[in-house]
Amino acid sequence: MDTYPAQVSIAAIMVLGAIVCCFFWKKQNQSRQIEEAFLVNYGPLQVRRYSYLEVKKMTDSFKEKLGQGGYGSVYKGKSNDGSLVAVKVLSKLKGNGEEFMNEVAAISRTSHVNIVSLLGFCFEGSKRALIYEFMPNGSLDKFIFDANTPHKNHHLGWEALDRIALGIARGLEYLHRGCNTRILHFDIKPHNILLDENFTPKVSDFGLAKICNMKESIVSMACARGTAGYIAPEVFCRNFGAVSHKSDVYSYGMMLSEMVGGRRNINAEAEDTSEIYFPHWIYKRIELDEELGLPSIVNEEDKLRARKMIIVSLWCIQTDPSNRPAMKQVTxxxxxxxxxLQIPPKPYLSSPPKSTADSSTTLVSIQ
Structure with missing residues (x-):
């Protein structure tokens, strides 16, 4: 008498299993279709595709976390040849994977000492990961923003900062002019600059990058992309000009300003209201030829390096894109x-709202 319910249970399990298998197959097939579409548009990818099981093994089941951001988490891993790698596992997925494959396509076609090397990727439905070369000194932001460091001993020194600034500029110049296609990054900030064992800077995180034809000087975008506080004004409002490689120059200038100041550009806790927006405050000092009042300046060489970086940053953040230098001029x-160097005009967007101090990456619709 119990045979019929047992048969029903077995049938139900089989149907459920078939549904799960069908769903998994559909996801896998969708992943393959997206990858194939990118192969048609961009040609063969120069990096290896890993299975999720291989990624899990590589990271020892995601044992050691290196960091976390709005995209997901980064784990330390080891490849088959024993070399260390950084594995970025995406948790907040957008779309069907087009943005993810865009990052793979963008960075896999680069080869430069100041661009992080992508070694492989994993794309199995919702399982998505990027395998990068391991950067032992982490990201630049921890050496700039020392508000939570009691002894404030993270300053790299002005010679090192100058060298890092130049390396980042060279990396961006390569993206804009050195590739067979132009790559606009759209998310340049200290968090996305990684440092190797020799503190050589490497531009990373190409999730918002846009691949363009070399003949294209202007790009069209349906949404603003980037991180608040670093986004060029024309990306938010076309009245300021066209979106182009000069938008990356603006972000670079805002980051360079933070490298110089050793603080975020917008400090809502500043006692003097004139110090809330660092580029505005430092411009006055440069204009009046006053003491810079910056940390760790110990000699005349430091002062000259700091002054040069300040002037370059102020040129980069000019409100009108046509007044900004290209990255070749920056280098x-x-x-x-x-x-x-001449002192540039004062950028007239000198005090953005405090809300732009938010450091999260964003895509903002523009009507």
Missing amino acids: DMLEGSVDC
């Missing part, structure tokens, strides 16, 4: 003498 200025 020339950083490599040259501060005596050859």
Whole structure:
């Protein structure tokens, strides 16, 4: 008498299993279709595709977390040849994987000392991961923002900061001019600059990057992309000008300003209201030829390096994109003498609202 219920249970389990298998197959097939579409558009990918099981093994079941962001988490891992890797596992997924494959396609076609190397990726339905070369010194932000460091001993020194600034500029110049396609990053900030064992900077995180034809000087975008506090004004409002490689220049200038100040550009806790927005405050000091009042300046060489980086940053954050230098000019200025640099006009968007101090990456619709 119990045979019929047992048969029903077995049938139900079989149907459920079939549904699960069908759903898994559909996800896998969808992943393959998205990857195939990218292969048609961008050609063969130059990096290896890993299975999720391989990623799990590589990270020893995600044992050691290196960091966490709005995208997910980064884990320390070891490849088959024994070399260390960083595995970025995405948890907040957007779309069907187009943005993820965009990052793979963008970074896999780069090869430069100041661009992080992508070694492989995993794309199995909702399981998505990127395997990068391991950067032992982590990201640049921890060496800039020392508000939570009691002894404030994270300052790298002005010679190192100057060298790092130049390396980042060279990496961006390569993305804009050195690839067979132009790559606009759209999320340049200290958190996305990684440092190797020699503190050589590497531009990373190409999740918002846009791949363009080299002949394209202007790009179209349905949404603003980037991190509040670093986004160029024209990305938010087309009245300021067209979106182009100069939008990355603006983000670079805002980051360079933070490297100089050793603090976030917007400090709502500043006692003096004139110090809330650092570029505004430092511009006045440069304009009046006053003491810079910056941390760790111990000699005349430090002062000259700091002054040069300040002037370059102020040129980069000019409100009108046409007044900003291209990254090639930025590298020339950083490599040259501060005596050859003119003080730029004051950027007239000098005090953005405090809400832009939010450091999360964003996509904002523009009507």
